[in-house]
Amino acid sequence: MTAPFRFAPTTPAGHAAQRRQSQLTKPPGSLGQLEDLAVWLADRLGEATPARLVPAIAVFAADHGVAVEDVSAFPMEVTGQMVANFVAGGAAISVLAAEHQATLRVIDVGVAHPVPVPPGAGAALVVRPIRAGSRNLLCEAAMRADECQVAWQAGAEVARQLVAQGHTLLIGGEMGIANTTAAAALLCALGDIAPEHAVGRGTGIDDARHAHKTDVVRRALARAQAAGTDTPHAWLAQLGGLEIAALAGFYEEAGRQRVPVLLDGFISTVAALVAVRHQPATAHWLLAAHASAEAGHRHALAVLGLSPLLDLGLRLGEASGAAIALPLLQAALALHRSMATFAEAGVANQ
Ligand SMILES: Cc1cc2ncn([C@H]3O[C@H](COP(=O)(O)O)[C@@H](O)[C@H]3O)c2cc1C
Ligand SMILES: O=C(O)c1cccnc1
Secondary structure, eight states, X not given: OOOOOOOOOOSHHHHHHHHHHHHBSSOTXXXXXXXXXXXXXXXXXXXXXXXXXXXXXXXXXXXXXXXXXXXXXSOTXXXXXXXXXXXXXXXXXXXXXXXXXXXXXXXXXXXXXXXXXXXXXXXXXXXXXXXXXXXXXXXXXSSOHHHHHHHHHHHHHHHHHHHXXXXXXXXXXXXXXXXXXXXXXXXXXXXXXXXXXXXXXXXXXXXXXXXXXXXXXXXXXXXXXXXTOOSHHHHHHHHOOHHHHHHHHXXXXXXXXXXXXXXXXXXXXXXXXXXXXXXXXXXXXXXXXBOOSSTTHHHHHHHHTXXXXXOOOOOOOTTHHHHHHHHHHHHHHHHHHHSXXXXXXXXXXX
């Protein structure tokens, strides 16, 4: 069980939103967490009655050298194949973005086996600091500091562009076979979580492979520790991946631009943890869409002090869980904006 999402306002806009909630034609508190959600959005957007959100989804894709350790149920080739599927409109996130009228950007930050995109389809933006994806984090640093930095900056640049285009809510997503291994290792390092709590089933591995994956994470942590790893960026370079670095840069920049972020699942939340460890002010802008079925996600949310809105047993990634929660945010704001007050409707207030 996770705690319900509750929020006490911190700004004049948030306080005004909370006063408005108490005047709308409903028993106080009867819209539950949707009331907290409207007040949180008003608080963060700096407006007592915010307009409908203009959401954008950026999905970052990259491959992971640690995939050779047999830690995923799927082969590395799937990453590039799914990027083509995102762009062609056939993936879960493509369907959800279209359904909820959200801008979708796909960014290849290190796909090892890219698949040509059919003519006429929207192209995926390509920025590849390492053309074959990150290195095997069990044996060596996943990225050099400069490679990690290029990916981080690519993510930050995407956030800047989306905000400049008028988007008022940013959602990050990822695609990268074996990235639950990298994310678990990072969660252990930055959140002080034991590997047996951080490592999950990812794409659906069996008990034997799960035990092996946990061992891979344990050994990778020991290797990175022995290398004297200290800062969040250094841990990210040791144990992360290019799409995780890009996501962390994306979240940090969203906060710097003062735009709220709706987090997706395990990998996205661990990337947000990296951003928060690097720049603590980022935490102020984060909202958790859902609790993934991936074992480590609840721990990652707890480390960040976040309460997820939904718990649907999702374990897909791609930003899909955040996209599924998006209509809840729009509903909370529509009610907040457009319901009548007791005075307007002539309804007796107690
Ligand atoms: C067809 C397919 C579509 C996906 N979309 C997201 N993921 C998810 O699964 C991967 C992580 O799990 P692991 O660490 O076990 O490889 C990531 O790419 C993630 O986004 C997918 C995985 C597959 C196979
Ligand atoms: O929670 C997630 O984001 C997740 C879980 C399993 C596989 N891929 C992603």
